[in-house]
Amino acid sequence: MLNALEITTATADHPTTALLLGSGELGKEVAIELMRLGIRVVACDRYPNAPAMQVASAHAVLDMKDRQALSDLIHQVKPDVVIPEIEAIATDVLLELEQKEGLRVVPSAKAASITMNREAIRTLAAQTLNLPTSPYFFASSAEEVHTNIDKVGFPCIMKPVMSSSGKGQSTLHSEADIDAAWAKACSEGRGHESRVIVEGFVKFDREITLLTVQAADGIHFCPPIGHHQVNGDYHESWQPEPLDEETLLECKRIASTVVKALGGYGIFGVELFIAGKSVIFSELSPRPHDTGMVTLISQDLSEFALHVRALLGYPIGNIVFHGPSASAAILAKGSGNKITYRGLQDALAVGPDCALRIFGKPDIDGERRLGVALARADSVENAVAQVKAMRKQVEIVIEREPETQAPA
Ligand code: AMP
Numbered sequence: 300m301l302n303a304l305e306i307t308t309a310t311a312d313h314p315t316t317a318l319l320l321g322s323g324e325l326g327k328e329v330a331i332e333l334m335r336l337g338i339r340v341v342a343c344d345r346y347p348n349a350p351a352m353q354v355a356s357a358h359a360v361l362d363m364k365d366r367q368a369l370s371d372l373i374h375q376v377k378p379d380v381v382i383p384e385i386e387a388i389a390t391d392v393l394l395e396l397e398q399k400e401g402l403r404v405v406p407s408a409k410a411a412s413i414t415m416n417r418e419a420i421r422t423l424a425a426q427t428l429n430l431p432t433s434p435y436f437f438a439s440s441a442e443e444v445h446t447n448i449d450k451v452g453f454p455c456i457m458k459p460v461m462s463s464s465g466k467g468q469s470t471l472h473s474e475a476d477i478d479a480a481w482a483k484a485c486s487e488g489r490g491h492e493s494r495v496i497v498e499g500f501v502k503f504d505r506e507i508t509l510l511t512v513q514a515a516d517g518i519h520f521c522p523p524i525g526h527h528q529v530n531g532d533y534h535e536s537w538q539p540e541p542l543d544e545e546t547l548l549e550c551k552r553i554a555s556t557v558v559k560a561l562g563g564y565g566i567f568g569v570e571l572f573i574a575g576k577s578v579i580f581s582e583l584s585p586r587p588h589d590t591g592m593v594t595l596i597s598q599d600l601s602e603f604a605l606h607v608r609a610l611l612g613y614p615i616g617n618i619v620f621h622g623p624s625a626s627a628a629i630l631a632k633g634s635g636n637k638i639t640y641r642g643l644q645d646a647l648a649v650g651p652d653c654a655l656r657i658f659g660k661p662d663i664d665g666e667r668r669l670g671v672a673l674a675r676a677d678s679v680e681n682a683v684a685q686v687k688a689m690r691k692q693v694e695i696v697i698e699r700e701p702e703t704q705a706p707a
Contacts, residue, residue, distance in 0.1 A: 313337075323344070329586075340357075341357045363388045364387055369389050380405060388411065410562065431553075432579060433501045438495055440481075441481040444495070465532050501581075506573070509523055509568075511551075513609060514605075515609075515612050519605075519615050524540060525540030532628075536592070537683050546578060565586065596674065597624035600619070605618070623677065625683040638695060650676060
């Protein structure tokens with residue numbers, strides 16, 4: 300039985316230095332919000348010039364899965380607070396330093412460690428907390444999948460336990476799909492160990508993210524966010540997704556149950572499937588969620604501002620919702636280190652309440668999310684139509700230039 304974590308009370312002093320582990324587009328917005336409150340941000344990622352590094356006070360380039368390198372960095376930076384922004388982190392180092400040296404990790408080292416592993420979070424939700432989930436089993440070999448497949452039936456979904464955003468994920472329609480799905484999960488999973496979760500396919504009508512803030516002044520919810528995923532990757536999100544009162548209450552019950560069990564202050568992106576009147580827990584991020592980028596235009600306090608306020612131990616107060624809004628991921632495919640954007644003026648002219656974020660990623664190799672289109676309109680349908688129209692206007696030119704040495 301997992302014990303619920305104690306919610307850590309804020310230290311009396313306003314932090315001076317935050318160490319951001321993960322410096323992508325979500326981390327960049329978190330860094331901006333921290334800096335607005337006068338906090339020095341050291342942004343860390345495995346490659347230089349990552350989005351959050353471009354706005355941070357200092358940066359470090361390292362593999363955050365490397366235990367020694369991560370521990371050395373923490374001892375060198377001596378942060379008042381460590382903010383994990385991705386899942387691929389040696390969370391055992393965070394757990395150890397939290398316990399032995401009082402390192403402050405948000406929402407907590409335990410939350411980061413449980414949610415990076417699908418086995419740990421699913422076991423917590425389904426078995427310890429008795430929340431509704433898809434039927435599932437775990438397996439460590441293709442043979443084990445063959446033996447247990449009747450527990451979930453077909454179609455089903457296989458995912459590496461150490462993975463996120465559709466990576467290494469396959470939909471299986473018959474026994475014949477098992478071996479290829481196993482091979483894919485092993486080659487694309489994050490960990491060293493080959494282990495998968497096989498989930499019964501939920502024929503949901505809609506999927507939502509319920510942004511849930513656990514803060515000094517209690518638990519707050521943002522209006523539900525609906526989203527459209529392609530191969531496990533989000534393409535559009537909108538807010539609010541209309542839910543009847545009873546369904547919304549059930550979503551809030553599930554979200555607050557799991558968030559309280561994980562403990563700690565911060566925002567959590569709780570992913571839920573809605574099938575008729577049933578609400579099914581899928582997974583959650585103990586940090587801002589990519590589908591929640593819509594809050595950059597829909598709320599006075601975005602999910603990033605909410606995360607920072609909560610993790611500092613400060614009260615949230617009211618979250619003001621500005622009205623129906625949408626976001627569309629701007630994705631590009633190619634290979635190069637010079638990325639040029641055209642057509643932004645046309646994109647911003649699509650409607651009177653449009654905005655763009657271009658993340659400033661330094662290069663691309665394959666498919667990558669480079670920006671997001673945002674719009675507010677008189678209805679969710681119109682907001683979604685506008686962000687799709689904006690995305691069409693953005694032209695991305697990818698070229699390769701010889702690497703130049705930075706001036707000494
Ligand atoms: P995940 O990486 O677990 O968030 O999964 C990515 C996406 O795959 C989800 O947002 C769903 O669209 C889809 N998906 C994941 N698990 C299931 C399931 N058990 N049944 C149906 N669709 C799923």
